[in-house]
Amino acid sequence: MQRRIVFVSLLTLVATGAAAAAVSAQDQFFLSPLTHSVSVYFNKLIGIIAGDWQGYGQLFTFLQGEWFATLFLAVIIVVPLVFLLHYLIVGAKHFDHDGEQILFFSRYARIVHFVAALSFSLLVITGLLMIFGAFFGGGIFIRSARYLHLVSAVVFVVPGLLMFFLWVRDMLPQLHDIKWMLIVGGYLSKKKKPVPAGKFNAGQKMYFWFATVGGAVMAYSGYLIWGFGASLDTVRVYAMVHNILGMGIVAFYLTHVYMSVFAIAGSLESMKTGYKPKEEVDILHSRYNYR
């Protein structure tokens, strides 16, 4: 008898519990959508159509809208200005081009470098054209620059890779590079004192890594931007990476051009003929063992 009462009361308890659960479930079924606030819907909607706009979208809009073009302008004005001052105050280094010559770059290296130089210069020029597109009025001119940017990027991949494997051993950082950086390669004085550098100095090494590894990052990010080949947020991140890394590369590019064309008189010859004056090697690449 007692057991039956316990059984019945237990059954009632379970039944009421189930009923209550069902009712609350029903309540939830009808009420939960109503508790959805407008902002919950809005967040869902934005997530579907624009990814994490509050995160990357806003950051991209801010950087591209306010900073990228300004910073690029600063780079292409300040860097050449510094070099102009250097040229006027310290001046170019002159070495005896009539004396003994040393074979510095093989024919293969020169050809690879020439193709790289051509495509890389085109990349920099067309890239800058796009960044200052508003100044040039956009339209067919800037659109063509965009197409040429792609073509030169595809071309640059080949010499970029070849150059990487050609020089990677000479470009590995060494301890004397720190010394080179502390005296800025001896470019701040007019004296011809041997500077600590192997086949390539620390500045060339930095440019090398920017152009090859940085170039690979630029190529990959550019490829994704070109075809929207990833999620919108990823493309936004890569667009920012492409622009910021681009600033560094443009700065190094300008430096490289100044050094080879102006700062060391006649040093462009070594990339045409392959020969450098012995005097120049002994001073600017004092640790290079050419014998």
Next chain:
Amino acid sequence: MARMKFLCDVERCIDCSGCVVACKEGNHVPVGVNRRRVITLNEGKPGEKSISVSCMHCSDAPCIAVCPVDAIYQRDDGIVLVSKKTCIGCGYCFMACPFGAPQFPSSGFFGARGAMDKCTMCAGGPEENFSEEEHKLYGQNRIAEGKVPLCAGMCATRALLAGDADVVADVYRQRVFQRGSGVNAWGWSTAYKKD
């Protein structure tokens, strides 16, 4: 001058996509480009809501801020338009837009994006009004004719409102007074709640 705007009444939109079809047909928008689309949230569940989305013709529009060639501009009445002749198809506006409005047809050059196409609120482009060129590049110019855009004009449930912001706001306000909105709107609870 009046400020033009769109407003989609989510309590009324029934996901018929009529606005999308009207826009594509009336403006001869190429395949793969959608100036307007309908997005449904919580599909098949209680609380399902649909909303028709296109360019919101923002004040301080992010697309205008990021455009590297200044191809996008805003008229005095708030309508944001693009000059397809200036656009280089870089896609920055799409990355900046919170509503996914900018669209890009393929131009054929190694999959390059063509000039950006987006909702013009049926106001054409920078070319001369009603010119053949304007019609070819941007579609109809119904605003210059004094009409509402195609999408809003054809909306069967009158969910999509377009036009002078003050008038649109008045219409919507009146609706909200009558039937409520959001949690208070007539709908599931009124129709199915048994008590």
